[in-house]
Amino acid sequence: MKIARISTGDRTLFARVADGFHVLDATDLVEAATAAETGEVITDAKLLSPVTPSKVVAMGCAFLAEDRPFDPETDREPFYFLKPPSAIVGPGQPIEVPEVASGAIFECELAAVIGSTCKAVSADNALDYVLGYTVCNDMSAPALMNKDGQWSRGKGLDTFCPVGPYLETELANPDDTAIKAHLIRQGKRLNLVDSTTARQIWSVAQSIAYCSQYMTLEPGDVISMGCPPGPIPVEHGDEVVIEIEGVGTLANPVLNF
Numbered sequence: 001m002k003i004a005r006i007s008t009g010d011r012t013l014f015a016r017v018a019d020g021f022h023v024l025d026a027t028d029l030v031e032a033a034t035a036a037e038t039g040e041v042i043t044d045a046k047l048l049s050p051v052t053p054s055k056v057v058a059m060g061c062a063f064l065a066e067d068r069p070f071d072p073e074t075d076r077e078p079f080y081f082l083k084p085p086s087a088i089v090g091p092g093q094p095i096e097v098p099e100v101a102s103g104a105i106f107e108c109e110l111a112a113v114i115g116s117t118c119k120a121v122s123a124d125n126a127l128d129y130v131l132g133y134t135v136c137n138d139m140s141a142p143a144l145m146n147k148d149g150q151w152s153r154g155k156g157l158d159t160f161c162p163v164g165p166y167l168e169t170e171l172a173n174p175d176d177t178a179i180k181a182h183l184i185r186q187g188k189r190l191n192l193v194d195s196t197t198a199r200q201i202w203s204v205a206q207s208i209a210y211c212s213q214y215m216t217l218e219p220g221d222v223i224s225m226g227c228p229p230g231p232i233p234v235e236h237g238d239e240v241v242i243e244i245e246g247v248g249t250l251a252n253p254v255l256n257f
Contacts, residue, residue: 002166002248003032003132006045013042017166021045030115030219033131033169049090050134050167051113053221056083057211058109058138058155062226063199078202078210081151083138087161094255095240096159101141102256106234107227108181108193108242110174111136112204113167118217126205129217132169135242135250136224137162142231162240162252163222171246174204178245179228183238195228
């Protein structure tokens with residue numbers, strides 16, 4: 001089931017997506033996953049980010065740079081960082097790149113959304129805590145990250161975490177799902193990413209389990225699984241389009257200022 005968070009008039013609602021928005025009797029995303037429909041169907045509404053998390057946990061350098069198996073004897077353990085909720089924007093909202101972040105790049109990622117309090121779980125049962133999946137664009141400013149020697153400022157700028165368009169509660173196989181991305185630049189389509197989550201070093205369950213050893217994952221929190229290798233800079237006027245099989249397509253314009 002695809003669940004949208006929408007705005008219409010002065011109302012913010014959750015809805016099942018199927019030939020329009022079928023309004024759900026829910027006040028938050030976790031409730032929406034099991035809520036009954038009210039009977040109201042809306043055909044014209046603004047899509048918002050489906051999530052309003054306490055935090056976004058993002059896996060770093062999580063894809064193999066080469067087509068080779070992961071070797072736990074020589075390769076490192078997982079690595080993650082945090083993005084603030086203030087970085088989140090929804091579909092169609094602009095990614096605002098200030099001059100200090102010139103050269104910003106986009107990163108196309110599958111993200112899991114936590115459905116119940118998750119602490120010190122194992123990879124064997126980590127997926128039991130997942131409410132569903134969405135698309136995350138982990139925008140980054142390498143100039144700031146390199147200057148600071150850490151990633152908080154360069155990853156945490158306002159609008160640097162587009163998420164959407166929906167929450168998908170029934171993704172068939174999160175560990176083998178196609179990821180594609182392109183830019184629309186000056187009216188031309190630039191195809192840039194054609195990969196799969198099967199190339200992730202750690203499975204979705206392993207990533208969630210690892211993070212849960214060090215912090216409590218709250219309902220609604222987002223765990224973004226990392227992107228295929230290769231930084232892709234954006235320019236003013238671009239539209240970033242990320243498609244994840246079975247989840248949806250997230251598109252956002254870029255605005256330099």
